[in-house]
Amino acid sequence: DPQLQRFIEVETQKQRFQQLVHQMTELCWEKCMDKPGPKLDSRAETCFVNCVERFIDTSQFILNRLEQTQKSKSAFSESLSD
Amino acid sequence: KLDPGLIMEQVKVQIAVANAQELLQRMTDKCFRKCIGKPGGSLDNSEQVRAGGRTGDPRPAWSGRPLRLCVPQKCIAMCMDRYMDSWNTVSRAYNSRLQRERANM
Numbered sequence: 001d002p003q004l005q006r007f008i009e010v011e012t013q014k015q016r017f018q019q020l021v022h023q024m025t026e027l028c029w030e031k032c033m034d035k036p037g038p039k040l041d042s043r044a045e046t047c048f049v050n051c052v053e054r055f056i057d058t059s060q061f062i063l064n065r066l067e068q069t070q071k072s073k074s075a076f077s078e079s080l081s082d
Numbered sequence: 083k084l085d086p087g088l089i090m091e092q093v094k095v096q097i098a099v100a101n102a103q104e105l106l107q108r109m110t111d112k113c114f115r116k117c118i119g120k121p122g123g124s125l126d127n128s129e130q131v132r133a134g135g136r137t138g139d140p141r142p143a144w145s146g147r148p149l150r151l152c153v154p155q156k157c158i159a160m161c162m163d164r165y166m167d168s169w170n171t172v173s174r175a176y177n178s179r180l181q182r183e184r185a186n187m
């Protein structure tokens with residue numbers, strides 16, 4: 001059923017998003033929230049936004065570097081097998 | 083006969099419930115840490131975490147009854163609201179980033 005298929009794709013995507021928001025909120029809370037006050041002040045808000053950006057940067061960096069080290073490893077092992 | 087529309091609706095509800103539970107679990111964890119110091123015999127009697135600042139020296143009140151300043155419940159309530167604010171901020175920031183990434187592709 002293509003309709004169901006599409007539905008599963010969309011919901012899976014949405015869940016991935018939600019899960020990351022949960023995770024980042026937890027992490028960034030530790031870094032950005034000192035004492036919970038009557039409202040979220042602008043400094044804390046900025047901290048949260050930066051935190052999200054840096055987390056995604058970190059995630060991308062890790063993926064890229066892993067990809068690079070894998071490539072160089074396989075090149076190395078290829079030259080050995082000659 | 084199974085109605086796919088109905089199934090999809092039910093799945094959506096289950097997903098929403100799961101997300102709400104996840105949020106509640108993490109919020110409870112964080113606010114417990116922020117608000118409860120040494121656990122007492124009840125929530126009222128639990129020492130509140132002293133964040134940096136004044137020493138919070140309880141001045142001796144009248145007739146020796148301890149002057150309880152801020153009950154942990156107030157801290158927890160505020161913490162809950164701030165956690166929701168944080169969650170929303172993170173959600174917006176992440177969404178913006180995703181849109182930017184898509185635009186750059």
